[in-house]
Amino acid sequence: MVDLSTNCAGIRSPNPFWLASGPPSNTGDQVSRAFDAGWGGAVWKTIGVPIQNVTSRYGSIDYGGKRVVGFNNIELISDRSIDVNLKEIKDVKRRFPNHAVVSSLMVETKEEWKSLIERCEEVGVDGHELNFGCPHGMCERGMGSAVGQEPEVLAEITSWAKAYAKKPVLVKLTPNIGDIVEPGRAAVKGGADGLSLINTIKSLMGVDLDKMVPLPVVGTRSTNGGYCGPAVKPIALHMVAALARDPVARKLPISGIGGVSNWRDAAEFIALGSSSVQVCTAVMHYGFRIVEDMIEGLSTYMEEKGFKRLDDLVGRAVPAFVEWGELDLHYKIIASIDRDKCIGCELCYIACWDGAHQCIEKGKLGPAVIENGHALPQVKVPRILEDHCTGCNLCSLVCPVDGCITMKRVDDGKNPVTWNELVAKTQLIKAH
Amino acid sequence: MAAPETRALPARRLELMMPDLKPALTEAQARAEASRCLYCNDAPCIAACPTAINIPEFIRKIDSGNYRGSARTILDANILGYSCALVCPVEVLCVGACVYNHQDRPPIQIGLLQRFATERAYEKGTRFFEKGAPTGKRVALVGAGPASLACAHELTRLGHEAVCLEARQLPGGLNTTGCAPYKIRSETALLEVDYIKGIGFEVRTGVEVGGNVTLAELEKTYDAIFLGVGLGPDSRLGLPGENLRGVLGACDLIERIKNRETVPEVEAAREAVVVGGGNTAIDIARELARLGLHVTQLYRRGPTEMGAYAHEQTYARKEGVEFRYWEQPVAYVAGKQGPEKERVRSVQCVKMAQTGAGRQPEPVRGSEHELPADLVAVATGQEKLVSQLRTIAGIKFGADGRIEVEPSTCATGNSRYWAGGDCANGGKEVVNAAAEGKRAARAIDAAFKAALRRAPGAGARGA
Incomplete structure (x- = not known):
């Protein structure tokens, strides 16, 4: 207890x-x-x-x-x-x-x-x-x-x-x-x-x-x-x-x-x-x-x-609560969509496109799957433009499905650097 | 305010014994349901709607309390949005496409929300659309079912004069005469007709084109003609005993249940046999079951081959309809004595079997048996209403008798004729007819404008 x-x-x-x-x-x-x-x-x-x-x-x-x-x-x-x-x-x-x-x-x-x-x-x-x-x-x-x-x-x-x-x-x-x-x-x-x-x-x-x-x-x-x-x-x-x-x-x-x-x-x-x-x-x-x-x-x-x-x-x-200047500028994450969980609402797409950084593309329908004479409903899974993704997190916040959009770490985890450190370094250079 | 046409309906009708299958939502229920909508971008529900109603938008407007705007969004896309909310097979259209289905969460009840918004506008008598500036062009619409009404409404918005000519005494087409009463009642259908034509076009009933008015006369008076004649009478299989009392075509029977004061054939019956596997067959089976009859439905193939929607089959089963697959009737048998000799008392059936993939099922020898029946509803399709239309130059017909049209414009092979609804699509939903009617109106308008461009001096001219 x-x-x-x-x-x-x-x-x-x-x-x-x-x-x-x-x-x-x-x-x-x-x-x-x-x-x-x-x-x-x-x-x-x-x-x-x-x-x-x-x-x-x-x-x-x-x-x-x-x-x-x-x-x-x-x-x-x-x-x-x-x-x-x-x-x-x-x-x-x-x-x-x-x-x-x-x-x-x-x-x-x-x-x-x-x-x-x-x-x-x-x-x-x-x-x-x-x-x-x-x-x-x-x-x-x-x-x-x-x-x-x-x-x-x-x-x-x-x-x-x-x-x-x-x-x-x-x-x-x-x-x-x-x-x-x-x-x-x-x-x-x-x-x-x-x-x-x-x-x-x-x-x-x-x-x-x-x-x-x-x-x-x-x-x-x-x-x-x-x-x-x-x-x-x-x-x-x-x-x-x-x-x-x-x-x-x-x-x-x-x-x-x-x-x-x-x-x-x-x-x-x-x-x-x-x-x-x-x-x-x-x-x-x-x-x-x-x-x-x-x-x-x-x-x-x-x-x-x-x-x-x-x-x-x-x-x-x-x-862990610090000033902005103490954050690691090298920490990089990008969004990743779980295709099996995606329900095709495109809320991530529209949020990114209109409200953030234009890094998600609309999904495309695959070839139709016919069952009992009816086309099965398909999910248009949007696509993350990984090279452009700023890692802002908006898509994962608006996604209505838990665990569908996650943020993947893509940096090597080495050499963190903060804004304050950069400024201090610049001043050091100037001083010399 | 009751539509003038509703006066033609008897106050007592069998259809009134069947309450709403899906009762209307209360305001609290509608707000709660609307708040669940994700407001998808480029939503699959819109793509699944033949009239492409902006569904997330109208639901968002319910959520915000902008009910009037919600109804406007619906009716702007589909002027039959009210009856569609009641009769659409939403399970295979918008609701079936809701993204929540992929999340194993209950899909949004789009049909019920659409009903909520449109019903409110109807009750308040809110009008959204006006006659366009007059162009002087006149269009005759043959029939006053969903396709013609949608077409006439759109033509009127565009400034053209539209007149619907309906052979029956009641307008509204299948909404009035054919849709299941637990989905829509005939007076509701007539109220909608009244609302739609309130924009300012005429519906003349009891006018039979080819009878008291000829196509040649219409061609003289009108600049374009839209054919929305629907389908013809129930097909017959040509079996012995087809003319006995108690053997009826399904559409004929449904129309009686919906529009007549009494239907003695139904009121006297206990054991009904429905022949067929399509949606009309399921409709009449469910209606008879709801009226208290024991219903057996015969279909010559298996459950997966059945044309009726899976959800309809499920509902029918729950309501007590007994399905007998791989069976078909061979004769309707009368009673033995006196007036019984005129009435059906049983159906002689035979079991069917498929001898190979893709082959027509064939009777199994020695499998003949009898089912008791004092009412038989034959739902094996409808004939095409083509005889008089065959005379129109240029119009082509498919092998199945439907009028061939260009899908994006509903144009026929004759440049003055357009066609939509069941007569052109072979028999689909009200929402398909509404979409086609509107599409045809846009195409007719475009044709008028193109003609004006070709002959700039001619100007607009009334006939």
């Missing part, structure tokens, strides 16, 4: 799967049911001065018959009183002493931060997450992403929190910035114990073309919201990895967030440096029950790969 237990910035939990701060972690009842289902931790729905919400609050992108590929919300922080939230946290911690309960916090003044942090610790939270990320509503009031976008302010408020907190402090980062490393380093400067990211991405979900109001519709108006769900995973992975390899920020453990729907997504976040992962949209879509497959899938994968503890997997793929 592999050991999935984790210690993320000093916050311990039986597995790395935490509910992200959001509607699924709004109440003690929900968090209790989540823990019963198998979740290892929960970041409580952000607590602060109670707000008033609007309806509707959510929008989604559907694609290819799948619902909620991308999701956004214009919901604010908890609309329940601080007292009620704290009482329920206390109850949950009493029932689940070994699970992680993290208080997500968002207030304005130094006094408010002090009071809220101390009160949360009194009811037994295992850590705090400073919500410097929400890109809607709260930022207009000087909180959420308004803080996350100002490294100086972020560092300062983090240092306040650290001064009052005995428990670990995670800083939740907004992706709505130019370079995630800046707020990451600011969190280091402020003394944070860890980072959690990403918060949602500023977004507009679409437009109701009958009403001429963007989505989600609130009466006759709409506003920008926070984008999340499976579609944001690549953006989140990049930001997690950028921090995991940054010489300054990498000292902080990471709780990875952004489009995690299954164990494979989670494993990717972990391999890029996360020691816990947080999930919200997938739970909003399918419920707490998805954690069963996440635990089982991750355990099986780790067992098959020989990872005994979660820590063995954390950050494993980070060293």
